[in-house]
Amino acid sequence: MIPRYSRPEMTAVWSPETKFRIWFEIEAHACDALAELGVIPKEAARTIWEKGGNATFDIARIDEIERETKHDVIAFLTHLSEIVGPDARFVHQGMTSSDVLDTCFNVQLTKAADILLADLDALLQALERRAFEHKDTVTIGRSHGIHAEPTTFGVKLAGFHAEFQRSRQRLVAAREEIATCAISGAVGTFANIEPAVEEHVAKAMDLAPEPVSTQVIPRDRHAMFFATLGVIASSIERLAIEVRHLQRTEVLEAEEYFSPGQKGSSAMPHKRNPVLTENLTGLARMVRSYALPAMENVALWHERDISHSSVERYIGPDATATLDFALARLTSVVDKLVVYPEHMQANLDKFKGLVHSQRVLLALTQAGVSREDAYRLVQRNAMKVWQEGKDFLEELLADKDVTAALGEDEIREKFDLGYHTKHVDTIFKRVFGRSA
Amino acid sequence: MIPRYSRPEMTAVWSPETKFRIWFEIEAHACDALAELGVIPKEAARTIWEKGGNATFDIARIDEIERETKHDVIAFLTHLSEIVGPDARFVHQGMTSSDVLDTCFNVQLTKAADILLADLDALLQALERRAFEHKDTVTIGRSHGIHAEPTTFGVKLAGFHAEFQRSRQRLVAAREEIATCAISGAVGTFANIEPAVEEHVAKAMDLAPEPVSTQVIPRDRHAMFFATLGVIASSIERLAIEVRHLQRTEVLEAEEYFSPGQKGSSAMPHKRNPVLTENLTGLARMVRSYALPAMENVALWHERDISHSSVERYIGPDATATLDFALARLTSVVDKLVVYPEHMQANLDKFKGLVHSQRVLLALTQAGVSREDAYRLVQRNAMKVWQEGKDFLEELLADKDVTAALGEDEIREKFDLGYHTKHVDTIFKRVFGRSA
Amino acid sequence: MIPRYSRPEMTAVWSPETKFRIWFEIEAHACDALAELGVIPKEAARTIWEKGGNATFDIARIDEIERETKHDVIAFLTHLSEIVGPDARFVHQGMTSSDVLDTCFNVQLTKAADILLADLDALLQALERRAFEHKDTVTIGRSHGIHAEPTTFGVKLAGFHAEFQRSRQRLVAAREEIATCAISGAVGTFANIEPAVEEHVAKAMDLAPEPVSTQVIPRDRHAMFFATLGVIASSIERLAIEVRHLQRTEVLEAEEYFSPGQKGSSAMPHKRNPVLTENLTGLARMVRSYALPAMENVALWHERDISHSSVERYIGPDATATLDFALARLTSVVDKLVVYPEHMQANLDKFKGLVHSQRVLLALTQAGVSREDAYRLVQRNAMKVWQEGKDFLEELLADKDVTAALGEDEIREKFDLGYHTKHVDTIFKRVFGRSA
């Protein structure tokens, strides 16, 4: 995690404090189940919760023990026995380090997923608010970066809303993928511990028992999780690039918010750089890149090897923290985006009505002009606009062959933007369940 | 698609014949809706189905027209008018090429997904059969490639079954992602066509209407689809690598089936190479790699650019055909896998009982021996096995300090493999819903 | 290889005809060396060349034999014996299939690299021509998509020339990486064949002997080769995206060539889509993606496994053919690019002189105005330009506080574009070794 691109809540998920707290809970819940099964004294299970439940684990002390024992779980258990006393000997009975490590990693990932889901909710809210605000703000739709037909800025944002709704659904599914618990021993056979313990811990920690673990929880689950983050990051990139395009000097239909006091803005007022969305573009590349090592992690040898571990030390914190930061930054960009409807209109009018040429062409055909003739009529007027800067509507109205086929009102009607926005309500209802 | 790694049914999905057939259906269903709306004559819609419904489209002729018009959809429509006659002028009214192209691509992907789902079902069936066959075939479980504790070969296969069940679920979700239809015009505003047409075509073709399209169907859907294929491929790799390990000369617990007549096998009977699973390892790398350009395809500019198109011409056919081939090949490997239970047993016995050292250690502790003493006792006997090739059980029985703490029966009991397999039924019930 | 994105010369490199021809040459050169060493009769070596040297290999016949023998090299050798007669028994003595397959693959890759080098030369030539043509065509330089300072279009193209010069150098190095030959037997020990044979074949085929092969030529070489293609593709993407930006409706400083007769262009004259460079963007994604499986191919097990083979069947032809096509297409785009210097000038003037605010600020400071005051002076005039559309130069000349510090000539001089282009010659000399 790079501090610059991490936020406190997500950083906390990956802190040693959180990790040891989760380890404790796994062990303590397991003790409850072991006590219930009669493997350890019920009294001991109670003591463990009482003494450890509110204890502050001393990270420095655990590190000190680990330097000696070269084993993180043993170091923790040793420290726990310092806190809990003799009953600590009942902790971890029949369990394997991976039972604790893998279940903890999944708990951390579900916590991370919950933060990301909240991030998505905030983003969806911002997109919805701005979409309704600009539901009727007419703007030119572009294909290939070239003017195509009018749409509204609200429809554009509605499209992103629909995309991030899908992101949310995917993340819910991805969270479910990794919300599992394994307490199954050295090769997953439950030789030294009853399946009931796993079931109890799973339930207590709001996880599902892993159907078959092999010391480790299978890594196809994590591959799917990180691949999903990569897809969400790609959607962030799409919106980021849209903003960057809109902020281009020549387009200037919207801008990232720039605080009045922000230095350098006034002497070169045109020089407001979309640095936030550029940054998001880069962050998206990173989150996406983590999908690959996650997929390579799947093919562990036999019941497990430990090659996945180093990878996860990077991508566990980095992918979630970066995506969290990116979603929050994007929400802020959307929330405060400065929109210039008048520039949108000006761009739309750049070619003086040419954007309606298609409709005129169609109208001529429907009025009985042959396709070839209609094309020729539109073309000769279009070229005057294109080459001489004339106004398309005026040219058409002055063209006898055109007016012979179409009345003035009819021609004017073809320049009505309402034609293009008549289904905006339908689209909004699809996306938001409401159009107002 | 490389013929060597493609199968006919999947190849057919990507054939021009299939594509044009789907194009026709989209257009013809749209005509039905347009007729219902009164935009075109009902008679025309009927004629289109009657003349085009069973027509064979002449690929060479369409190619010829395309060479002239440089536009694939126009070429098709021109050819269609040669088949349908004058009523063809009612086809494609108010539609955009992308309406046809994107909806068709999604139909092809859903067809591909259906084939892959059937592949997964076959694989699951093979895994289930072999898992039950070897439910009680004891074998050594390995972590880090090193002997750990016993398990059964059936449990190993059950783990893969659970993994491919997850693959199936993911693929069902991925299929749903791309089962959408868009008929919304140049920038997705339905300016020239009613949303009702999209709804009708969607329903008729078993798709969902795309909530917001922007001339194109948003590519986050496809990114998710191809990322999912990449994860499934990674699971294939895990099983392939397991087989490759088992077939190693020194391990030889299982082998890919080798037909009796297969050349070269008898003069060098040890030289049976796991070429199928090696091949699967490579194919998995390819399918995985396609996830990345699919994710880079998401951030199209504004309402669309066409940079995704070339990518999809590669990965659409290649990813689905390769995965289809790989799943079928894997199913065949599993189905015919030659398993050597006696080699499994021999490998398990390689260190003459040492695999049980952990249980003996625990028993000594539970019998009141201090942890340090117990460790020392186990260690001195273990080293005789390791260094001098002695038998662990015999050594323990001959060690007075050990027998002072544990009775002979108790010691022998620690060497019982049943201890490790007692929960196999539980695991099978979890995976298959039955243990017999 | 997708026909649509492949060119004949590269396709030929990957044809069965080429492959078998290379196989023959490897075998025949090896026979020469074996004859020289006295292992086989010199007469036989001569016969093999005489009969096979100009023979046309019958692909269908070889396929037929392969279907029977399930072995491609044996099938070829059998067919060769049909052509050469009894002396064919001296072919392939002491050799392994991989000796032929791996050396052939490297020959194909070097041939492919040679085509790509020629492609790069053509691209460099086009870039050089256009760079000199527009050496002095002033245009606005942009950072973050926002106007920054003036530069020339020639300088922009010179930058791309420098980048593709680097591409060329990298490709030369990459070609050298894979220009090796291995004829070293089953595990690379030369047990059955003298190293002299490898040395002879290498020399005859313009390759270097592989220092240590292990049945196969080590795949780090190929990883480096394909990674290099991925980097070159990324440079293609940069130029493609530059063109796409320049062609945006609002920018329109350059356009892909659009033939006068190209349909649809006149009725919507603004609707000329940069489809070639969009296509290049997608192709770049594909070529880049192939670097990853190539890297995963490196870690073959022990002396070799065959997991790399399927990967190479895809990426060998696909990466080289796609890059060849992309380079040729890019060259054509550059060659015919329609440049609009007047639009460049208009865009540069969009903010009526504001682009020179930085120079004015500096001049005021150098004239003794405090930094704060200078900033305030520039700012108040800049804001009039920005908000009211005034002309920056006129405002400055009308501002008493400004003219108190700077003379009119001095102020006017700050608006001289020559200031920005004075080192264009230096840059051109660096890149092209000449400035005219």
Added chain:
Amino acid sequence: MIPRYSRPEMTAVWSPETKFRIWFEIEAHACDALAELGVIPKEAARTIWEKGGNATFDIARIDEIERETKHDVIAFLTHLSEIVGPDARFVHQGMTSSDVLDTCFNVQLTKAADILLADLDALLQALERRAFEHKDTVTIGRSHGIHAEPTTFGVKLAGFHAEFQRSRQRLVAAREEIATCAISGAVGTFANIEPAVEEHVAKAMDLAPEPVSTQVIPRDRHAMFFATLGVIASSIERLAIEVRHLQRTEVLEAEEYFSPGQKGSSAMPHKRNPVLTENLTGLARMVRSYALPAMENVALWHERDISHSSVERYIGPDATATLDFALARLTSVVDKLVVYPEHMQANLDKFKGLVHSQRVLLALTQAGVSREDAYRLVQRNAMKVWQEGKDFLEELLADKDVTAALGEDEIREKFDLGYHTKHVDTIFKRVFGRSA
């Protein structure tokens, strides 16, 4: 950088201290050149070096200023003026932040490359020592994980040496790629600064001037750099996987060094896990993954956007630190690798001479036996070895049909391992330039 996978020297390269020191040097050298050109007083340039040359920059103070100014370079310059005094106003004249930032990044990358080159040298030394130590240690060569023909462990290591020699060459080239300096202003035109300044700074800092920069140094250079690291990582993975295979319980031809006191090793003496090389496998995945965002960074918009920056904050430190750590760890693994020649021999003998079947087959053919008969003879004896555990040599000597064709000495000679090792000297000479 994850502390666990980073080493101090590399960490220092990426520390704020190092960064600010490099910034200072760039600025101070630029002042020298500016003084030489008469732009600033020579006295000032001297003072800057005198006061700043040995100064300790106060990171906390710089951070404090940056929080205020929101600009890292300005914060540094402000702090520098606190150290240098009034002459500091001559620093950075005509320069752009990117001039400092990009040149500094390249200096850091060259420093990182130098450390990596030293790492590679150490690894090469270790490989050479162990290769000569085991030059004649016979071991079975394996293809597909299956026994093929004998080789020596020294030859295996020589192959890795050759591979890491190539890694070294590639890294030298990659270092050259990014050893450039740009001081060219806002869009690279040298409008505000003479090219001579860039040339001076480049020379002083042992860099080459960037032929054409565009505010930034072109990112194809960095893409090539990180792609090269990815290829080197893949070679690390190959050696790591080799060790993991050799350490498998059933193979046990070599082991990572395990210190005598290392806990847990004696009670389960077989349970020594190749955790270092498993770890290296994971680290290789990470380094490889960074190549992709580096390639995506190439296509910056126009003269630059800042999307690359966030990516480089991750991969600059992470890729170099991880690779440094991995190379050092690998060197240690190679250095201390515990090799078991007797296990190698035992594995080689596993199929009692069968490994020589190929040579016997050939000898029979050369002795005039028809191919079919020779095959049958070898086969019937081979099957007795395979199925009944007989000794291949004894069986052959007892087979009248065999001895009719070949004398006993001749048969015995076919079992001579020297046959396979006779060219080891040649291979060593190729790799090391010496065979002893």
